Amino acid sequence: MSTIDAGLLADLQARGLVNQMTGDEKLEQHLSESSITLYCGFDPTADSLHIGSLVPLLTLKRFQDAGHKPIALVGGATGLIGDPSFKAQERQLNTPDIVSGWVDKLKQQVSRFIDFQSGENSAEVVNNLDWCSEMSALDFLRDVGKHFSVNNMINKESVKQRIDREGSGISFTEFSYMLLQSFDFAELYARHNCTLQIGGSDQWGNIVGGVELTRKMKSGHVFGLTLPLVTKSDGTKFGKTESGTIWLDESKTSPYAFYQFWLGTADADVYKFLKYFTFLPVNQIDDIQAQDESTSGRPQAQSVLAAEVTGLIHGQDGLDAAKRITDSLFSGSLEQLSESDLEQLQLDGLPFTSLDEVELSEKPLTTLLSESGMTKAAREVKDALGRSAVLINGVVKSMEDNMKAPECFSRETALFGRFYIVRLGKKKYHLFGRG
RNA sequence: GCAGGGGUUCCCGAGUGGCCAAAGGGAUCAGACUGUAAAUCUGACGCGCAAGCUUCGGUGGUUCGAAUCCACCCCCCUGCACCA
Numbered sequence: 001m002s003t004i005d006a007g008l009l010a011d012l013q014a015r016g017l018v019n020q021m022t023g024d025e026k027l028e029q030h031l032s033e034s035s036i037t038l039y040c041g042f043d044p045t046a047d048s049l050h051i052g053s054l055v056p057l058l059t060l061k062r063f064q065d066a067g068h069k070p071i072a073l074v075g076g077a078t079g080l081i082g083d084p085s086f087k088a089q090e091r092q093l094n095t096p097d098i099v100s101g102w103v104d105k106l107k108q109q110v111s112r113f114i115d116f117q118s119g120e121n122s123a124e125v126v127n128n129l130d131w132c133s134e135m136s137a138l139d140f141l142r143d144v145g146k147h148f149s150v151n152n153m154i155n156k157e158s159v160k161q162r163i164d165r166e167g168s169g170i171s172f173t174e175f176s177y178m179l180l181q182s183f184d185f186a187e188l189y190a191r192h193n194c195t196l197q198i199g200g201s202d203q204w205g206n207i208v209g210g211v212e213l214t215r216k217m218k219s220g221h222v223f224g225l226t227l228p229l230v231t232k233s234d235g236t237k238f239g240k241t242e243s244g245t246i247w248l249d250e251s252k253t254s255p256y257a258f259y260q261f262w263l264g265t266a267d268a269d270v271y272k273f274l275k276y277f278t279f280l281p282v283n284q285i286d287d288i289q290a291q292d293e294s295t296s297g298r299p300q301a302q303s304v305l306a307a308e309v310t311g312l313i314h315g316q317d318g319l320d321a322a323k324r325i326t327d328s329l330f331s332g333s334l335e336q337l338s339e340s341d342l343e344q345l346q347l348d349g350l351p352f353t354s355l356d357e358v359e360l361s362e363k364p365l366t367t368l369l370s371e372s373g374m375t376k377a378a379r380e381v382k383d384a385l386g387r388s389a390v391l392i393n394g395v396v397k398s399m400e401d402n403m404k405a406p407e408c409f410s411r412e413t414a415l416f417g418r419f420y421i422v423r424l425g426k427k428k429y430h431l432f433g434r435g
Numbered sequence: 436g437c438a439g440g441g442g443u444u445c446c447c448g449a450g451u452g453g454c455c456a457a458a459g460g461g462a463u464c465a466g467a468c469u470g471u472a473a474a475u476c477u478g479a480c481g482c483g484c485a486a487g488c489u490u491c492g493g494u495g496g497u498u499c500g501a502a503u504c505c506a507c508c509c510c511c512c513u514g515c516a517c518c519a
Contacts, residue, residue, distance in 0.1 A: 260471085267472070298470035330471060364484050380464050383479050387466050402484050425464080427471050 005066035006032035014282045015275035019201040021225040038196035043075035044102035048249035069121040072110040076103045076129030084174035085158035185210025195222045233268035254349040255314040259322035262306035270301040278308040350431040391423040
């Protein structure tokens with residue numbers, strides 16, 4: 001039986017994690033009086049969550065740590081419909097068996113973050129398909145639909161652009177999404193006495209819908225709280241890199257790539273992200289910031305952030321591997337790398353190209369490296385060669401080596417008899433291998 | 436439809452017969468400096484290791500030689516007219 005941390009809301013606010021909430025003081029009181037049950041939904045729109053879902057996921061954990069019971073809802077039903085909130089276009093529907101496969105994956109992923117062995121406030125994972133699938137369309141329209149005013153729904157900010165804008169439009173399917181999510185809340189209230197829903201700020205409309213529906217259908221007083229959308233100071237979209245989305249699944253984004261992503265956080269964002277994405281106390285984060293500001297040179301915040309979040313998602317082993325790979329790559333001492341590190345890098349850590357004898361004997365390095373995608377044009381390789389900026393397994397190559405590809409990629413210099421780490425410039429790496 | 440302006444290498448934008456693979460700026464890549472940062476400076480920036488090859492809306496022509504001149508065509512913008 002855990003005790004309730006009444007300072008939770010204050011902590012969330014100090015972290016900048018509270019965007020909007022219903023019934024300010026009442027919610028605060030509600031949270032401090034007793035252990036409550038809360039939920040957050042995750043729709044299966046892919047076979048893995050990405051770091052965009054991390055803030056709500058970690059917030060569930062924060063509530064659990066403060067003595068409350070978290071429910072992670074995986075949207076087996078809502079995932080079949082598609083949330084139109086702030087989406088510019090109607091989305092393609094996925095088939096039921098694809099969605100149900102994704103549901104299974106998300107369930108596992110979500111389960112790693114919350115604790116199922118903590119007595120009274122053990123976490124639960126539920127699937128809204130369990131209660132949605134058994135309801136008939138007529139029941140849904142009569143019991144749920146009757147409580148919603150189309151007039152109000154049309155005026156929601158989240159669907160406005162779809163209603164107003166010519167050429168986009170919204171199907172009835174997506175338009176009814178809000179009813180399904182609202183029904184989830186009412187249902188979780190009835191089944192689990194769940195009295196709080198959290199979600200991203202784009203979910204405000206759907207959450208308020210659920211609060212109202214619960215009152216109307218179940219006469220229950222429940223609350224909603226939204227979390228901020230994660231933004232970057234330079235205005236670019238958070239969570240994307242040139243190589244794509246940062247996923248939580250290690251087979252989609254390797255621990256090394258994940259670690260590197262956080263290490264690259266801009267100074268202007270890093271302290272905010274420490275508050276959002278780690279469990280470090282706010283005052284400790286403030287200390288880090290104060291220290292960084294008082295010393296010139298490299299701030300420690302990025303490495304703290306990268307280590308904390310990578311450890312959280314990929315565990316100690318994943319973090320160790322990420323650090324080891326980072327160290328050897330950037331220090332140039334590749335001998336630290338184990339064969340399994342290289343195999344992981346081949347799998348998803350670094351872009352990989354396999355070489356064959358014929359290519360090696362026919363093509364100059366400029367062609368080989370540019371065809372691997374390391375540069376857009378062979379000219380860039382030439383430029384780099386001329387500036388001693390190309391290293392193969394730590395050995396500097398020059399323009400003289402350009403026509404000597406077989407020597408550069410010789411058996412003797414390969415790591416574990418088959419790997420070559422090619423570095424172009426300061427941070428562009430590519431793995432080459434021979435069979 | 437008439438009159439006028441314009442289409443240049445990723446973007447903006449010079450260039451009106453050879454010295455033009457084409458000024459300048461931006462973006463991008465690399466080097467120095469740094470913190471795997473920012474700013475700054477340097478180099479590269481059609482393709483090619485090279486010899487060389489291919490570009491300036493399209494096609495054809497004039498010329499020893501064309502992004503530049505001529506003809507026709509396509510597209511964009513601006514006035515005017517037509518329609519209403």
